[in-house]
Amino acid sequence: MTAATHLALTLVVPLLGGLTMVALHRWPRLRDGVVVLTAAALFACALAVLADFNTGDAPLLRLAEPFPGIPLALRAEPLGVLFALLASGLWLVTSVYAIGYLRARRESHQTRFHICFAIALAGAMGVALAANLLTLFVCYEALTLSTYPLVAHAGNQNALRGARTYLSILLATSIGLLLPAIAWTHVLAGTVEFTLGGVLAGKAGPLEATLLLALFVLGTGKAAVMPVHRWLPAAMVAPTPVSALLHAVAVVKAGVFTITKVVLYIFGTDFLAGIPAERLLVYLAGFTIIAASVVALRQDNLKRMLAYSTIGQLSYVVLAALLLTPLAEIGAALHMVAHAFGKITLFFVAGAVYVAASKTQVSELDGIGRRMPWTMAAFSIGALSMVGVPPTAGFVSKWYLIAGAFQNDFHFVLAVLVVSTALNAAYFLPIIHRAFFRPERVAPRIDHGEAPWPMVAALLVTAALTLLLFFFNAPVVELEKALVRMP
Amino acid sequence: MTWLQLLATLLLGAGSLLLLLAGIGLLRFPHFYARLHAAAVVDTLAAALFLAGLGCLFGATLGTVKLGLILLFLLFTSPTACHALARAAWVSGLREPAQPGEPPPSPS
Amino acid sequence: MSSLGLYNYWIVIALMMVGLYAVIARGHLVKKLIGLTLFQTAVFFLYISMGFVHGGAAPILSEGVAVYSNPLPHVLILTAIVVGVATTALGLALVVRIREAYGSVDEDELERMDSDA
């Protein structure tokens, strides 16, 4: 079982799982079993790829050759492996959660739901392990298209409208901006292969490089940088497991991951440092963080609030990537992981509250802590991780971010970090306070206890992971160090 | 200018003069049948004159025989054509007025 | 290069333009076809006048004649005439069908009927 077959397996396993799900769609219990099995198998593959990578065995797996000189190929590299692990791990947890959620809500088209999930994950893995920009673009598009049916799952009118904005913005930015950017890189640099230290060094003038970088940042609609962020709140019409995995982990992380990879592997940190205009994009990311947090403050709907907070958090990673200092790059990678764990817990909680008490507005959450102690506890941990309070993983990544900012004493970034932490606190802490310390104003229709057990189990696991990452972040940091030492 | 060519020019001149007259007749006659008469009758005669003139030019060669055949064909077709025209007009109810200016009588 | 030699082409062009005008300006479908025939016949003239040689005889080999006019345009035009007639025939068949289907053969009326149908 060489490393190359592991790479291939990461793509094949979810697709195979999808097919078996189609075959078993008449027996729901069996199908759900297959879903969990596929998720577990995928996670195992990701681990295998990690193991291979650690032993220094990172072959180039060539899938097809659509264009002479640009193959569709996969190769393991530190950032990609991290993202692959993250996505597959959390898919395992989410699949358990999703089965509970769908059963409780007795949703229709469950098979289509799981199949699209599997394809989306295959796309995510493809993005993670892509060896060149073209493969990345192909999987990026696959991710967009496979998530469309998930977002439009409810099938009613506003779900359709939400899905339409979701798709139009994502495809518009990808075909409109990203594709020209890739083509231009190919023309300028002659190759689109990801090579650490950058491909464009010396081949593009300052103006061209800035324009290209802007094209990339704005082109990757999934990173939800301000002008192209509107699709994320619109996608909240989707059922919660979709928002949980995709809009906390797979889809948005793919966007941010692409930007980081482009910065590290196409431009190269030192080449970008030489371009003054690059600062503009840092300001843009900073602005996104502040604006998103402010908007999140005023949101009453829980899921929309989480959506805007995600936009803010994503721009953290973009900000870190564009800081170009080694510590900041590690901070970016770490924040990707921390935010994933934290945000997925928050979305799980939102789903659990919706399933148990069918409440969606923040104002209705008074005194829910007494009824659903475990869920709200997990919520608190997730919220603290967002804010960056010590016992949670959020603190670690923020620490690296601040260290990175100090490294090239970029005061604007420091200010942004401080202000945004305050804002995060401003919109998360009142919810915790409302849940535990407020008497129950609105009597819920049914006298509900906790959400069904699979959902509660899932959110507790992710909450635990958030805490664990705080204590055992060493392996992740080691993995990312390989990324930074090389430039 | 041998006498044959002189004869030919004479014939051709007469033919073309006749055709000119037919043209004028066509324009000036008041109603359909008169115009038809002018065109048709003159047409046949003028054609005969033309062909005779050309015959003189060609002299006793195969061309003259062909011209003769054409003359024969024309003698058959053009009167019939005029007849057909007149008959079609008559069947479709066109009557020539008794005096100039009077509206034509209603078709019988 | 005396431009006198070119007056022949200018007449041909005038004829073409008359035909083209009929096709574009007139609404009646049969009038359009007539215009088309005019236009094509004028184009045939263009070809034939290209192949014409002063003092040359018709391209039939006979003794004592040295200079002939160019046979190639004649062949091309023979084909083009028949193509022209074929198109006109098909056009007329279409006119008959349109007349039966719509009851009118005027382009503007047809458009009105189509737009509200």
Added chain:
Amino acid sequence: MLVTALFVVRTRDLLAATMLLGAYSLLSAGMFMVLDAVDVAFTEAAVGAGVSTILMLYALVASGRFERTPTRPQWLPLLVVLATGAALVWGTFDLPPVGAPGNPVHQHVAPRYLQQSGAEIGIPNVVTSVLASYRGYDTLGETAVVFTAGLGVWLLIGGLQRRGAAAPVLASAPHANLILRVVSKFLIPVILLFGLYVQFHGELGPGGGFQAGVILASALIVHLQVFGADQTRQIVPESLLRVLAPLGVLLYGGTGVAGLLLGGNYLDYHPLGRTPVGGQHLGILLVELGVALTVSSTMLLLCYLFAARVARR
């Protein structure tokens, strides 16, 4: 010429326009004669003046005689026409003058036809030799065009059972146009004879497949007009025509294939006869026959279809 064309465009009465179009093509045939294009003049007269006028008359019977006054603004078409005209005139400035023997047209490809066709193909009428042999493939395409037109018209207005035998108005009563019947009874055989003469005379003088086909068809069209569709259908049934038209094309194509099988390239007549020139003669004869077959049957078929459609209305 120009005046007739202008009048054709201006007149509202379409019947007059059709007649004038016939006159126009007769005049243009005359002009072709002046420009030494003998074969073209013959075809233009036969095909242009003859058949298309009859077909237009049929169409007019179906669609009414007069044209509405144009309502749309006339300046746009005028503008387009003037622009194209100006472009063309501008384009002719560098053209070699008409009739000058030194033109490039006469230098490059044409001289070979004139000098060698006598020896290579051995028939005096160079146009027919070029038409049938040098550029025989064009003529095959052209026959296919005629066949397509016949097929197209049949697809559009064919396959219709004629209801009632209402022949065109002329032959309504048997004794009515006695004179026409007598004259046409005499004329039709002559026309047919002339048609055959033109067919086989094609190599020596002007003539050939197309003209012969049209003349043969016109003989029967006269019969159709005078004696009505039913009698003519008894003589030449429509189904026969629908077989003859494809047969003509197949004959033409077949001659080519024969040349192919006997070792030459496609449409190469040399291997057909004992001597190459003999082969050319045979080839051209067969090819011209094929063309005549297709053209005559298609033209007659067109008239049948139009007559049937008009009678039905």
Added chain:
Amino acid sequence: MSAHAQLLIVLLPLLAAPLAALMRTPDAAWALATAIAWSVLSLALLLLLQVQAEGVLSYAIGGWAAPWGIEYRLDPLGALLQLLLAAVAAAILPWTRQSAARELERARLPGFYAALLLLQAGLLGIVATGDAFNVFVFLEISSLSTYALIAMGRDRRALTAAFRYLILGTLGATFYLIGVGLLYALTGTLNMADLAARLPAVADTRTAHTAVVFVTVGLGLKLAMFPLHAWLPNAYAYAPSAVTALLAATATKVALYVLVRFVWTIFGAEFAFGAIPLAALLGVLAVLGMLIASAVAVRQDEVKRLLAWSSVAQIGYALAGLALASGAGLAAALLHLANHGLMKGALFLALGNIAWRFGNTRLSTLRGLGRAMPWTMAAFVAGGLSLVGVPLTVGFVSKWALLQAALAAGAWWLVGAIALASLLALAYVWRVVEVAYFEASESRDLRCEAPLGLLLPTWLLVLANLWLGIDTRWTLGLAEAAARALAGAGL
């Protein structure tokens, strides 16, 4: 036998057409037509191999040498086009049997198949010939059969559409004739290769310039270049489904092929693009065509017309590639030619299945078809995605090549236009998909999928769409070889 393959590929359909017309039963005619289509496909493949082995093939018809007799010349470009024509026809003809049986009367079917064969013969003839006038003759054969075929549509508007196409098509052919006539007057020859050799000597005369303009305008009419496209939407919308599919995939492509043949081989790049601002003219028209046609397509509510308008836009793409006046641009244009043929073929066949089942293809009839006709709609979605240019489809390959060529030539206006046009394409494809999949329809819950006979060819084209999106050896390789042959070292 293989020496004559170059000619047989045109001769077989040409002579089979009269035979089909003679057939009594429709099935016999259909069997003949399909057999001919498949043998033409094998001939096309054989020719392709021959061209790759020996380079340009030449065949003197009637045994007479080139400038005197008519000569068939086949180069990589011609071989690529013939392969596309043959493949599309071979896929569509088996499909036609059931579709035509339902849309046309029995009595007319043999004639219908004869006309289809003539259309194919005409198109193949245009691509195969090396003689400028012969192009005109076969152009007329294909056009006449197209007019007749369109007019057989059930809707009465098919008649007016066919008439308008007849008028514009004949005008286009006559303009082309004028252009060729002027060229003949200057050089005295009609053979394309000979013309190319003799033209530079007389290239700077005003007549040559006018000839170029007239040929371009004439062909512009035939390939529905933007301002001259008035006939296309109605013609494609109201023609019988099989005819629309065949036309959309081939007819306009062949006209574009002739334009490429004239611009690159006969006029030569520097003359065509240097003397007259052809590149700028074509570029502007192409971009206008792309944007306006796509914008109009979004507002159509009859899906066939929607795709017809999108065809006008896609032709704009190919023209834009041509307007870049570079070897890479040419390769991208040729590639898009082939890809668009496949895309549109699949899409129109899918629509044909719907028309077969419901009789019309209005957007309202498509409601809820996602569940009712899953395979057909899946084929439509695949074709739609390929139209938009989503990766792993043939559309993406040509869009990528076009972007490369545009960026290499520094044509920023084109990059923007392509992006915008593909977004509009996304808009009108998604309109249909949304109606089909997400709007539940009351009456149509029962499964009424089209029969296998219709589905198989549709899916054959869709699979070709996807397969050639990944393994582009065939399409991209051939297009580049053709472009290299034409543009010399321009690539």
